Amino acid sequence: MLPVIFVMPLIQMLVLVFAATNELRQVDVAIVDFDNSTSSRKLTSEIAGIPFFKVKQNLVNTQEAEDLLMRNKVDLALIIPQSFDKDLTLNKSSEVQILVDAINGSAAQLSLGYLSSVIAGYSQKILLKTAVPGSVMMKNIVVKPTYWFNPQLNFKYYMAPGILVVLITVIGMLLGGMNLVREKEIGTIEQINVTPIKKWQFIAGKLLPFLAIGLFDLAFGLLVARLAFNIPIRGSFLLLFGMASIYLVLVLSLGLFISTISDTQQQATFVTFFMLIVFILMSGLFTPVESMPDWAQKLDYANPLYYFVKIMRSVILKGSNFPDIINEAATLSVFAASIFGLAIFRYRKTS
Amino acid sequence: MKRFLAFLRKEFFHIFRDPRTLIILFGIPIAQLMLFGYVMTNEVRNVKIAIVDHSQDDFSKRLTNRLLSSGFFQLSAIPTAEADYENLFRSGTIKELVIFGPDFGRHLINEGRADIQVIADASEPNAAQLIVNYTTAITNSFVKNELMKDQVLPGINIKVRMLFNENMRDAYNFIPGLIAVILMLISAMMTAITIAREKESGTMEILLASPLRPIQIILGKVVPYMLLSIVSALVVLALGMIVFKVPVIGSFALLLAEILLYIFLALSLGILISTFVDSQLTAMAISGFVLMLPSILLSGFIFPIKNMPIPLQVIANLMPPRWFIEINRSVMLKGGGLAEIWPNTLILLGLSILFIFISVKKFKIRLQ
Numbered sequence: 001m002l003p004v005i006f007v008m009p010l011i012q013m014l015v016l017v018f019a020a021t022n023e024l025r026q027v028d029v030a031i032v033d034f035d036n037s038t039s040s041r042k043l044t045s046e047i048a049g050i051p052f053f054k055v056k057q058n059l060v061n062t063q064e065a066e067d068l069l070m071r072n073k074v075d076l077a078l079i080i081p082q083s084f085d086k087d088l089t090l091n092k093s094s095e096v097q098i099l100v101d102a103i104n105g106s107a108a109q110l111s112l113g114y115l116s117s118v119i120a121g122y123s124q125k126i127l128l129k130t131a132v133p134g135s136v137m138m139k140n141i142v143v144k145p146t147y148w149f150n151p152q153l154n155f156k157y158y159m160a161p162g163i164l165v166v167l168i169t170v171i172g173m174l175l176g177g178m179n180l181v182r183e184k185e186i187g188t189i190e191q192i193n194v195t196p197i198k199k200w201q202f203i204a205g206k207l208l209p210f211l212a213i214g215l216f217d218l219a220f221g222l223l224v225a226r227l228a229f230n231i232p233i234r235g236s237f238l239l240l241f242g243m244a245s246i247y248l249v250l251v252l253s254l255g256l257f258i259s260t261i262s263d264t265q266q267q268a269t270f271v272t273f274f275m276l277i278v279f280i281l282m283s284g285l286f287t288p289v290e291s292m293p294d295w296a297q298k299l300d301y302a303n304p305l306y307y308f309v310k311i312m313r314s315v316i317l318k319g320s321n322f323p324d325i326i327n328e329a330a331t332l333s334v335f336a337a338s339i340f341g342l343a344i345f346r347y348r349k350t351s
Numbered sequence: 352m353k354r355f356l357a358f359l360r361k362e363f364f365h366i367f368r369d370p371r372t373l374i375i376l377f378g379i380p381i382a383q384l385m386l387f388g389y390v391m392t393n394e395v396r397n398v399k400i401a402i403v404d405h406s407q408d409d410f411s412k413r414l415t416n417r418l419l420s421s422g423f424f425q426l427s428a429i430p431t432a433e434a435d436y437e438n439l440f441r442s443g444t445i446k447e448l449v450i451f452g453p454d455f456g457r458h459l460i461n462e463g464r465a466d467i468q469v470i471a472d473a474s475e476p477n478a479a480q481l482i483v484n485y486t487t488a489i490t491n492s493f494v495k496n497e498l499m500k501d502q503v504l505p506g507i508n509i510k511v512r513m514l515f516n517e518n519m520r521d522a523y524n525f526i527p528g529l530i531a532v533i534l535m536l537i538s539a540m541m542t543a544i545t546i547a548r549e550k551e552s553g554t555m556e557i558l559l560a561s562p563l564r565p566i567q568i569i570l571g572k573v574v575p576y577m578l579l580s581i582v583s584a585l586v587v588l589a590l591g592m593i594v595f596k597v598p599v600i601g602s603f604a605l606l607l608a609e610i611l612l613y614i615f616l617a618l619s620l621g622i623l624i625s626t627f628v629d630s631q632l633t634a635m636a637i638s639g640f641v642l643m644l645p646s647i648l649l650s651g652f653i654f655p656i657k658n659m660p661i662p663l664q665v666i667a668n669l670m671p672p673r674w675f676i677e678i679n680r681s682v683m684l685k686g687g688g689l690a691e692i693w694p695n696t697l698i699l700l701g702l703s704i705l706f707i708f709i710s711v712k713k714f715k716i717r718l719q
Contacts, residue, residue, distance in 0.1 A: 070681075071517075092506070094508075097511075109484065139464070143465075144466050147476075150479075157474070215636075270375045286391065288475065290396065318440060324438075
């Protein structure tokens with residue numbers, strides 16, 4: 001029990017947060033330079049000069065680049081045509097081709113975005129040098145982005161609050177759920193059933209210790225996140241832990257409810273496991289909820305994790321206060337109360 | 352042989368008598384297929400945005416129209432005071448704010464260049480980057496089509512070809528990985544649990560005392576799950592090809608052979624786990640922790656291994672699904688053959704032999 005309480009938060013925060021990242025560390029580019037001119041070599045060295053790109057040069061034909069793409073050795077291939085330099089000097093315009101390994105769509109788009117912006121920057125540079133004023137009527141609109149709440153676009157800031165939700169959900173549902181079923185399996189539940197204890201007292205008594213453990217693990221996990229990757233915590237702790245308490249009552253009641261309807265630990269684990277997979281994947285933890293189809297978004301109204309992931313991210317990263325999250329908070333409270341009631345109702349002292 | 356067949360029949364009865372486990376066995380793969388096929392997508396759609404137009408000129412209005420009619424964005428607020436901006440982000444009402452400065456149109460006419468300011472909610476960093484990329488792309492095409500009347504722009508133009516997944520469908524990325532995850536779940540986890548159950552209930556000793564040889568007992572335990580695994584692999588593959596239109600460009604026979612090899616590997620891993628544990632609960636905990644989590648998160652299934660820190664990359668290299676997912680993607684999407692995937696195949700083969708070797712050693716010790 002004790003190792004679970006301490007080791008699980010550590011492993012989840014350190015392994016999962018680091019593993020679950022879409023932040024590109026390095027993009028491998030193959031460059032096929034058919035032109036081999038001053039301009040094309042400059043473009044190549046411009047790209048190679050950025051540490052983020054790892055460039056494979058000196059390829060003789062497109063086939064070689066495609067082969068590298070095929071064997072996962074590069075993510076992108078840039079093909080510079082033979083007339084590159086000539087076109088640039090004569091027509092002020094030239095074309096290059098980029099081949100993208102698009103199996104992972106979003107990674108493909110991001111890495112393509114980076115390479116395109118480097119080429120656009122280089123293109124801008126030579127244009128400024130050679131432009132004849134007034135030759136072409138240029139009009140341009142430049143988009144200037146600002147990234148709020150996470151200016152370095154640190155993916156760990158995004159993942160950590162979500163993983164914390166998974167952490168206390170797993171702890172709540174597994175520990176809470178397993179506990180009652182275990183008593184059933186070894187038969188000690190009968191001994192409790194013959195005492196004069198009231199049903200709600202029994203369920204609440206089962207719930208409170210795990211609530212304390214869950215809150216402790218949340219605090220511990222937050223501390224790990226703070227120390228390991230310096231996540232900013234902008235919202236109020238009171239709000240954070242208040243919300244977490246409501247949420248924990250919900251998942252613990254859910255766990256207890258599952259255990260009232262299961263006979264063995266194996267059944268309880270399978271049901272819990274299945275629910276966890278669906279809840280977690282649909283919660284918006286890994287992919288944005290807005291991108292999901294309509295029916296999935298409607299289903300998510302019944303997914304406690306959806307609300308709590310939203311609350312945690314808003315409060316921790318954006319410093320949201322109570323009025324900002326009042327809808328989510330109200331929904332979670334209603335859920336918690338009803339499932340708690342359901343667990344008490346379903347628990348039978350007589351069999 | 353007759354004895355063995357009888358034993359095999361008994362094992363099948365065991366499986367089919369427990370409908371709850373069967374439902375889970377086929378329910379989890381189907382639920383995962385639905386979730387990954389329809390629900391999980393990194394594409395950005397229906398982004399809630401707000402637009403502040405201080406300029407209110409012809410250009411800004413046209414660009415606003417262009418942004419909103421693109422299908423990516425949805426106008427959710429028109430804030431009037433600057434103080435509202437942060438509130439809108441904090442309450443999650445919007446994910447992006449587009450601001451046209453007061454002199455937007457004038458700058459564009461007089462200087463040929465104007466800026467728009469875009470603020471994105473980077474508490475979701477990847478979505479924020481994609482949103483800004485879309486905004487930029489729409490603005491650029493607006494400039495090209497409407498302001499420059501499609502004349503050839505000076506500078507370097509980029510022609511892009513998306514290989515292997517032209518329309519960037521997420522299913523292409525997920526289906527090959529999903530086969531690996533599901534097979535791990537059925538083959539390894541269920542084998543480990545079923546052998547652990549015999550041990551826990553003490554019936555293992557009875558089996559060992561029977562005239563069946565130990566190897567027959569293990570085979571009898573494993574064969575049903577092997578058949579189940581093959582069936583579910585084919586089901587997932589067929590659904591992937593028919594429903595999600597994921598192609599198999601390479602050789603189908605090669606793909607099936609690799610799937611068989613991987614099932615063999617997963618089963619040996621299941622046997623290996625079962626030799627270490629005495630109860631179903633530990634078997635489940637180990638399977639869940641050692642198999643499920645890494646095969647989902649450290650295998651390149653959802654998150655590319657390249658992006659992980661080096662120590663995790665090293666660990667990921669020890670995960671069998673990592674190698675199998677690469678094989679799947681190569682054969683299915685890239686049309687790869689043995690020439691490309693022989694190193695991965697060798698690794699899978701080597702790992703299976705290693706697992707079997709250790710299990711045989713462990714199993715003999717337990718007999719004494």
